[in-house]
Amino acid sequence: MPLPKDLDPYANPRAFYGAELRRLREAAGLSQNELGERAFCSGTYIGLFEAAERRPQVDISRALDELLGSGEHLQRLCRLARTSKVAGYFADAAELQLRAVSIAEYSTMVVPGLLQTESYARALTRAAHPYASDDVIDNHVRTRMERGSLLDAPLAPVLWVILHEAALRVPVGGAAVIAEQLEHLHAQGSTRPRVVVQVLPFSAGANPLMDTAVTLMHFSDEPPAAYTEAAYSGQLVEDPRLVEHISSAYDLARASALSPEASLSLIESAAKGHATDAHLT
Known part of the structure; x- marks a missing residue:
């Protein structure tokens, strides 16, 4: 599931997380399915994060940082994107x-x-x-x-x-x-x-x-x-x-x-x- 063209990466922390994940994935030359396989999840799951349709998860953000060589970048963005009015x-x-x-x-x-x-x-x-x-x-x-x-x-x-x-x-x-x-x-x-x-x-x-x-x-x-x-x-x-x-x-x-x-x-x-x-x- 590719990032929608009309999704503003600066609209909210989740959209920014999705845009950054896509940028890092494409820089690594990986498809959503290929990255999903390496992170032990589906390509669709990766696509949902990139499309800002799912809140990023701490554990998978840590795994993605390791796979993409991005330090703790996605983990920091994950903490911002997981803010919520409910528990x-x-x-x-x-x-x-x-x-x-x-x-x-x-x-x-x-x-x-x-x-x-x-x-x-x-x-x-x-x-x-x-x-x-x-x-x-x-x-x-x-x-x-x-x-x-x-x-x-x-x-x-x-x-x-x-x-x-x-x-x-x-x-x-x-x-x-x-x-x-x-x-x-x-x-x-x-x-x-x-x-x-x-x-x-x-x-x-x-x-x-x-x-x-x-x-x-x-x-x-x-x-x-x-x-x-x-x-x-x-x-x-x-x-x-x-x-x-x-x-x-x-x-x-x-x-x-x-x-x-x-x-x-x-x-x-x-x-x-x-x-x-x-x-x-």
Whole structure:
């Protein structure tokens, strides 16, 4: 994938990284495929970096510097290009979601970020960062709300969410906040044809993904990728065998979950229960 002619290398650090990588590669007389082979990745992957469509990676930048004899040039540019408004461990996955044609999420305890309300997101963020200033919390919440606009894009991905029933019962932010969140979740699953929500009930017992949060992403012209997350950490998974393993585990969880229709009914019932609690307090 060659660098697009209309890509301004000075537009942002990632574009500059891509332009410099291409300059160094061509000076070495290597094609994208040849450089990819030497760096143990595909030529397409190199092309994505040169086209500024993928955030450069620290490890591969180090390998490319060694292969191209560029000292630490690409590694320094990589640090600039990897700046992001979201947590560093999630930044790569967040960018991949923008290009995905489908996103499949599994969450045990919380509603996934793309479907969160502002009040719910604020309650979660405050719980995760109890000593942060209000400005820091506001920035986190604003960024999360901006990500939700992905579902309004003309080519919005299909979003399939499997949510454990526990996420419906924990009163994050209090009864009123969780009631509003579940009402919003019900509305998204009911009115958006490209959003499918399933609930994995307590009665389903153990499942392969119960100790983690998982996001699977599929693309029109790239291999699928996965992202796993725990508290304060996350990992982008691109190894085809591991992505397939995670995908199979997701399919098993999907098979054990309630149907979308039954799931929406349970979400609606849980929302009414929390709303009643809110009125009583």
